Amino acid sequence: MKRLLAIFLLTVLASADEPQVWTSREGKTFTGDFLATRPGKVYVRGKDKKIFAIPMAKLTDACLAEAAYLQEKLGAWAQSQVQRRAMDEATAWAVLMLSPEAIDGKVFLIEAKVEEIVQAKPNRPEKGSKVRFKTESGIECQADFQARGEIVIKEDAVYADTPAGAPAEQVNSRNSDMVLMVRQAVPVQVKVMKGKIVGGFTASAEELAKAREADGKVVEYEAEIVRQRIAVIDEQIRSGLAVSGGSEISGADGKPITVPPYRFNDREIETMQAELSWLRTKIPMSTPGG
DSSP states (O other), rough: OOOOOOHHHHHHHHHTTTTOEEEESSSSSEEEEEEEEEEEEEEEOOSSOOOEEEEGBBBHHHHHHHHHHHHHHHHHHTTTTTTTEEEEHHHHHHEEEEEEEHTTTTTEEEEEEEEEEEOOOBOOOOTOOEEEEEEETEEEEOOTTTSBBOEEEETEEEOSSSSSSSHHHHHHHGGGGOOOOOOOOOEEEEETTEEEEEEEEEHHHHHHHHEEEEEOOOHHHHHHHHHHHHHHEEEEEEEEHSTTTTOEOOTSSSSSSOOOBOOOOHHHHHHHHHHHHHHHHGGGGGGGGO
């Protein structure tokens, strides 16, 4: 996104995971990677993985033009992803935001990161599939321990298929592949219903591997957003103008918003050139099939 002051770029360069910066007409800034446009709003995902909406009325014309470009390009990309059998959590949310109708009703695997485990009480171990957890983007899931007996819970871990009172070494040896811990990446089967990713049960690493093999080489959202940001900034530098993209942006009243032409000044172009150089350093880390 356009850094209207050079100091914004210093913030971006401080971290390889820094989100885009969006600028309001009053000069205020909002950070978050683009997800989608909806009537009157631009949806972005912050560094904390939370999704929020910025009213279009607050954004500069340059920001609106870039949002239109990204909606057009990433929307087409999202359409090509809906038949996939597996994707990472960030991609699943991006595809849902960009193409909700196309992905509705789809069932697929995601590799999600555990953020919170809903623990049983120490003296009342859960049974069956009642051990629940949330992923870092808020998807509610269950550990797939059906017909596996009692579940023993110790601190941040969940163990299954273990007789009550079994020694710790037996728990660890029999259930090493059934452990859930905070910040752990786990395969989960999910379904999209009415604009929401509905959590399901944990899947096996083998199932995830087979699904990825069936998908072949793919580009996840994190890599695609870098590629599209490079494309839009490169075009803006070459033309000196904010691109319109060709995609319609609908205002809060549902009517299309016409973004007027905006020509960048020399300082803005210089800042964009530096950002473009920084983005291109991320390309080696954003290869297909990862």
